[in-house]
Amino acid sequence: xxxxxxxxxxxxxxxxxxxxxxxxxxxxxxxxxxYKQDSKKFxxxxxxxxxxxxxxxxxxxxxxxPKSPDKAHLNLHxxxxxxxxxxxxxxxxxPPGQLYEQYFGPxxxxxxx
Amino acid sequence: xxxxxxxxxxxxxxxxxxxTINCTYTATxxxxxxxxxxxxxxxxxxxxxxxxxxxKGSNKGFEAxxxxxxxxxxxxxxxxxxxxxxxxxxxxxVQGAQKLVxxxxxxxxxxx
Numbered sequence: 001x002x003x004x005x006x007x008x009x010x011x012x013x014x015x016x017x018x019x020x021x022x023x024x025x026x027x028x029x030x031x032x033x034x035y036k037q038d039s040k041k042f043x044x045x046x047x048x049x050x051x052x053x054x055x056x057x058x059x060x061x062x063x064x065x066p067k068s069p070d071k072a073h074l075n076l077h078x079x080x081x082x083x084x085x086x087x088x089x090x091x092x093x094x095p096p097g098q099l100y101e102q103y104f105g106p107x108x109x110x111x112x113x
Numbered sequence: 114x115x116x117x118x119x120x121x122x123x124x125x126x127x128x129x130x131x132x133t134i135n136c137t138y139t140a141t142x143x144x145x146x147x148x149x150x151x152x153x154x155x156x157x158x159x160x161x162x163x164x165x166x167x168x169k170g171s172n173k174g175f176e177a178x179x180x181x182x183x184x185x186x187x188x189x190x191x192x193x194x195x196x197x198x199x200x201x202x203x204x205x206x207v208q209g210a211q212k213l214v215x216x217x218x219x220x221x222x223x224x225x
Contacts, residue, residue: 041218104156
């Protein structure tokens with residue numbers, strides 16, 4: 001039983017394309033996150049949703065747009081992909097009142113060529 | 114702002130060696146402190162936590178003590194195993210804040 005799942009696991013695409021990454025959690029958590037991890041393993045938060053409401057929106061190009069259709073799902077759509085978008089993208093969720101205890105998905109490795 | 118600084122990696126040790134990974138922080142408020150671990154090809158998972166000064170978090174043989182006077186939360190393990198090879202992240206969350214602040218990660222490799 002996967003707690004936080006992401007699809008796809010790998011994504012290879014060309015510059016200029018538009019792509020989406022999907023995330024689902026079956027833990028009943030209210031809060032979900034998107035992180036970007038670069039090649040040096042540095043982890044940067046991008047967005048967070050609490051019960052479908054956007055609560056964190058870090059300095060991210062507006063080519064990135066998160067969408068939360070319900071509190072179990074948080075998708076990330078990226079327009080006009082650039083080489084610098086290549087990274088591993090992690091989805092995470094946390095239980096109510098315990099924002100520090102985050103459960104991470106396995107990651108989506110995005111490669112832009 | 115809030116920040117976390119970890120010792121530079123990579124760290125390479127032999128099995129059964131003693132491990133210390135240093136972590137210091139600056140925080141605008143009273144933080145809770147955490148260590149997360151990322152095994153190869155996986156997402157991060159919470160390893161241990163401490164929510165107030167002098168608390169000691171422990172799990173899987175790892176320990177870290179919240180030292181407010183030195184703003185530190187160093188990770189230690191007495192005898193490492195090959196299976197401990199991973200990237201370790203120190204993190205903090207200030208009371209009332211919505212997000213975790215992560216350090217840059219320290220890659221640990223244990224050789225048999």
